[in-house]
Amino acid sequence: MLTSPVDDEPPLTGKMQPTNVVVLGASGSIGEASLDVLSHLPPKRWQAWGVSAHRQLGELSQRLFATGLRPRFIVASDPDSASMAQGMPWPKGSELLFGGDALVDLATHPQCDTLIAAIVGRAGLESTLAAVQAGKRVGLANKEALVVGGCLVCEARQVSGAELIPVDSEHSAIFQCIQGSSSPPRSLILTASGGPFRTSTGEQMRQASVADALAHPTWQMGRKISIDSATMMNKALEIIEARWLFDVPPSKIQVMIHPQSVIHSMVEFVDGSVLAQLSPPDMRLPVQYAITYPERLECPVSRLDTLSRYDWEMLPADPERFPALTLGFEVAAAGGTAGAVLNAANEAAVQLFLDGEIRFTEIVPACRSALENHHFEQHPTLQRLLEVDRWARAEVQRWHSGTRA
Ligand SMILES: NC(=O)c1ccc[n+]([C@@H]2O[C@H](COP(=O)([O-])OP(=O)(O)OC[C@H]3O[C@@H](n4cnc5c(N)ncnc54)[C@H](OP(=O)(O)O)[C@@H]3O)[C@@H](O)[C@H]2O)c1
Structure with a gap:
């Protein structure tokens, strides 16, 4: 279990409380899109509260300084990378956690509101399933979690009432298209x-x-x-x-x-x-939609050029x-x-x-x-x-x- 002073902190109350977002897989491609989105969203409403990397800790460190994000927790999930993580610069106030169990601890922590599940492959299953069981909002990029354990994840969603919001652009598109239809x-x-x-x-x-x-x-x-x-x-x-x-x-x-x-x-x-x-193809849009749904906010992506001619194919x-x-x-x-x-x-x-x-x-x-x-x-x-x-x-x-x- 996560044993940190934060466990003793009283929860913030009232409407000023920001949504705490955890990005697991923050050193990857979807992780990069997620950190960029979070650095553009109003910090009083959404904040990067936890992030993880497996081996590319230097990449994560650079991204945090480049975006100015200062997550409360940073997980180095590969146990062999612990000493490397300890020797690196991290934002002031961030606490380092180590090992695969810390992914589940962060995803299910009472102060985590939204998980962006951006670990690649089967390795993302346990943390994704645990977050769904804990009733969190899960922005799901890690499609492999559903491919492997779809039945378990969907049963858990029914029991806990967790929101499973797709980040895969195709599934985000479908999710957006079915809004409002009974x-x-x-x-x-x-x-x-x-x-x-x-x-x-x-x-x-x-x-x-x-x-x-x-x-x-x-x-x-x-x-x-x-x-x-x-x-x-x-x-x-x-x-x-x-x-x-x-x-x-x-x-x-x-x-x-x-x-x-x-x-x-x-x-x-x-x-x-x-x-x-x-x-236009840019994963920041479905990532942001999963975080802010049902709200739509300005997003740092290019817009469809409505003055251009398009020859789109469908085969x-x-x-x-x-x-x-x-x-x-x-x-x-x-x-x-x-x-x-x-x-x-x-x-x-x-x-x-x-x-x-x-x-x-x-x-x-x-x-x-x-x-x-x-x-x-x-x-x-x-x-x-x-x-x-x-x-x-x-x-x-x-x-x-x-x-x-
Ligand atoms: N990229 C896209 O445009 C896109 C679009 C739709 C869906 N997706 C889905 O999103 C997920 C992430 O894709 P990606 O392209 O962002 O992959 P990626 O760039 O390879 O990043 C994968 C992330 O998972 C972490 N990771 C790898 N093995 C791990 C393990 N055993 N335990 C914990 N963390 C581990 C990596 O950490 P380190 O790098 O630090 O080792 C990295 O942060 C995949 O399921 C993919 O199918 C991606």
Whole structure:
């Protein structure tokens, strides 16, 4: 538990009390957007109260001084980075905490009002789930938490009344489009840029280098999500995320390719109306919306230029070229342990690709193989999901050794 003098501080009262925001994963790409947003919001209304980094503590330190933010708590979650953290400059008054447990302590602390869940991968599950169980507002960037534990997170949301507000631009768009409608949507249309290999041949994808796969045409993102965008596994994870967030069956979810990344997603209603949310591609907008919802405030992003001519394209997605999409629909329909297997297998396979061990086009077959070999369970506990996660990572290593034998 977090044992700090702050536990004894009486809560502030009255309408001057600012909303305390915790950003877990503040050294990453969404973390950077979140700190920038917080540095622009009125400090009497929202303040960065806690932040975390895993290994890039120098990056976090620089960001805090550049934005002028002075969080009450800073977590260095990788235990091996503790001594490095102690030797670094931090804003005056900030207290350092260490280790993975401190992430959960901060996310569930009575003085934390809003969590921006911006840790990448399965590592974000425990803190996200704990914040939902504690009834916090959670701005969810960490889609993997829902892919792995969607059932647990959504059950916890129902019990605690936590607000789960998507930060993923597609899901934020859908969330914005359904505000004010009491009728369920007929379908959700997720848009996808198509990534760097949208027009590449199969052979070009087979030969793709790490640098080719990281070169996303419209978004600046972390390494893992950039590779996921290139395989379109990111869209597969988003199909699963949408299934849980909006409680819709996968048969009501569609994917369309929109290379310009301006139309962030669309919702079709039963009367035939289709609503979309548009904005230049900049994650600060959905981050800010998750923090200030239902209010809209000035945001430091560029605006759509209404004097320009636009030639926006919308094309059907092709699962034959991007077989990750088929996996996404299958896993969204299966539920249970399937999401944990897909997510872990993908994280392991992406790492093998980044390490130069497998080809780009082997990432999806590695995931397919793990899914085919696993013993499916419909109602897993958190403990079981974590075991399945470990099994799937080991299974990808076995698959890799087998294909090289
Ligand atoms: N980037 C985008 O535009 C975007 C858009 C939509 C959704 N998302 C989602 O947002 C999440 C973050 O993506 P990102 O692009 O910001 O990733 P990123 O740039 O790689 O940042 C990831 C963050 O997670 C931290 N982290 C990594 N491993 C950790 C662990 N084991 N325990 C605790 N913290 C750990 C990192 O710390 P260190 O760097 O200090 O090691 C960093 O702060 C992902 O789930 C992604 O799918 C991102």
